[in-house]
Amino acid sequence: DAKTTQPTSMDCAEGRAANLPCNHSTISGNEYVYWYRQIHSQGPQYIIHGLKNNETNEMASLIITEDRKSSTLILPHATLRDTAVYYCIVRVSRQLTFGSGTQLTVLP
Amino acid sequence: ETGVTQSPTHLIKTRGQQVTLRCSSQSGHNTVSWYQQALGQGPQFIFQYYREEENGRGNFPPRFSGLQFPNYSSELNVNALELDDSALYLCASSLAQAFSNQPQHFGDGTRLSIL
Numbered sequence: 001d002a003k004t005t006q007p008t009s010m011d012c013a014e015g016r017a018a019n020l021p022c023n024h025s026t027i028s029g030n031e032y033v034y035w036y037r038q039i040h041s042q043g044p045q046y047i048i049h050g051l052k053n054n055e056t057n058e059m060a061s062l063i064i065t066e067d068r069k070s071s072t073l074i075l076p077h078a079t080l081r082d083t084a085v086y087y088c089i090v091r092v093s094r095q096l097t098f099g100s101g102t103q104l105t106v107l108p
Numbered sequence: 109e110t111g112v113t114q115s116p117t118h119l120i121k122t123r124g125q126q127v128t129l130r131c132s133s134q135s136g137h138n139t140v141s142w143y144q145q146a147l148g149q150g151p152q153f154i155f156q157y158y159r160e161e162e163n164g165r166g167n168f169p170p171r172f173s174g175l176q177f178p179n180y181s182s183e184l185n186v187n188a189l190e191l192d193d194s195a196l197y198l199c200a201s202s203l204a205q206a207f208s209n210q211p212q213h214f215g216d217g218t219r220l221s222i223l
Contacts, residue, residue: 043110043198043214044214094156098143099150
């Protein structure tokens with residue numbers, strides 16, 4: 001599975017959009033981009049995934065660049081409960097390979 | 109709420125002992141994966157079970173073993189416990205091994221402490 005690069009930490013004001021970037025320059029054609037988040041002391045929570053097209057669900061939007069070498073997870077209206085570690089994962093095999101993720105802190 | 113339940117939530121063991129952790133998968137899911145998460149790190153893949161057989165394994169020694177039952181629930185067994193086995197053990201279920209784009213859904217884990 002391709003490796004991903006994410007910023008270590010980010011802050012976002014409550015009510016504003018949180019934009020979390022991820023670089024995956026070695027992604028291959030059949031690898032999906034997944035996003036999970038983990039709130040302290042809980043298991044990772046699935047957010048969204050995509051292959052080529054932008055995706056949106058009730059939690060977030062996923063924007064994948066045309067060359068697929070990077071993506072952005074967008075939380076449209078961040079709340080305090082969105083404070084968590086966000087993991088960007090590129091996957092084709094059975095397993096999910098987690099990196100260090102981005103610690104997102106939503107500030108009041 | 110993913111519907112994936114793990115038991116127990118916390119467990120304390122001593123070095124050399126054996127432990128069994130349990131996982132009930134989300135309804136309709138037939139694949140179970142296990143992960144180990146050490147403090148301050150991301151989860152690391154241990155192995156996956158599909159149709160009651162191991163279907164992929166990470167870089168973990170043979171003393172880590174598992175089972176999957178006909179109802180798709182699963183167990184993780186660890187023998188000869190070492191201090192470094194102290195971690196959060198996570199179970200994730202998903203639908204159909206053949207469709208690798210199906211997301212895995214995690215339980216809240218078992219916190220294992222080795223004294």
